Amino acid sequence: MEIKEAQAEVDRWISQFEEGYWHPLSMLARLTEEVGELAREINHLFGEKPKKPTEKEGNLALELADILFILCCMANSMDIDLEDAFKKMMDKYRTRDAERWTRKK
Template structure:
C-alpha cells in the first residue's frame, strides 16, 4: 500500500489480514479487553519515557510508536467487526469538537 494511507485503506488492510483466518474478528468484549491491554502497554511506555519509573534492565525494548500502532490495529478490528467507518466516526467527532468546544480554548494568534 502507499505511504499516504487513509483510514479506509487501513481498515481494508486489517480486514484483508483478519479474513485469512477462520477465527475472524474477536467478539466486541474481547476486543475491548485487548484494547485496554494495549492502552496499558502504551501507558507503561509513556511512563518509562516521561515519568518517574525507569525501565528495568530485564524489560523488553518497546516504543510509544509501536504501542500506538497496536492501538490503531485493534481500533480498526473493532470498527470493522461492527461495520463502523472510522473516517465517518472521525468526521462526527471533529464536528462535535468544533461546535461544542469552539470557544473552550485560547486560540493561537494566526498573524505571527
C-alpha cells in the same frame, strides 16, 4: 493512508483466518491490554518509573499502532466506518469546543 484504507488492510489480514474477528468483549479486553502497554511506555519515558536495566526499549509509535489495529478490528466487526465517525467527532469538537481554549495568534 486514509482510515478507510487502514480498515480495509486490517480486514484483508483478518479475513485470511478461519477464526475471523473476536467477539466485542474480547476485543475490548485486547484494547485495554494495548492501552496498558502504551501507559507503561509513557510512564517509563515521562513518568517516575524508569525501566529496569534488563527491560528492552519500548516503542511508543508501535504501541499506538497496536491500538489503531484493534480499533480497526472493532469497527470492522461492527460495520462502523471509522473515517465517517471521525469526521462527525471532529465536527462536534469544532462546534462544542470552538471557544474553549486560547487560540494561537
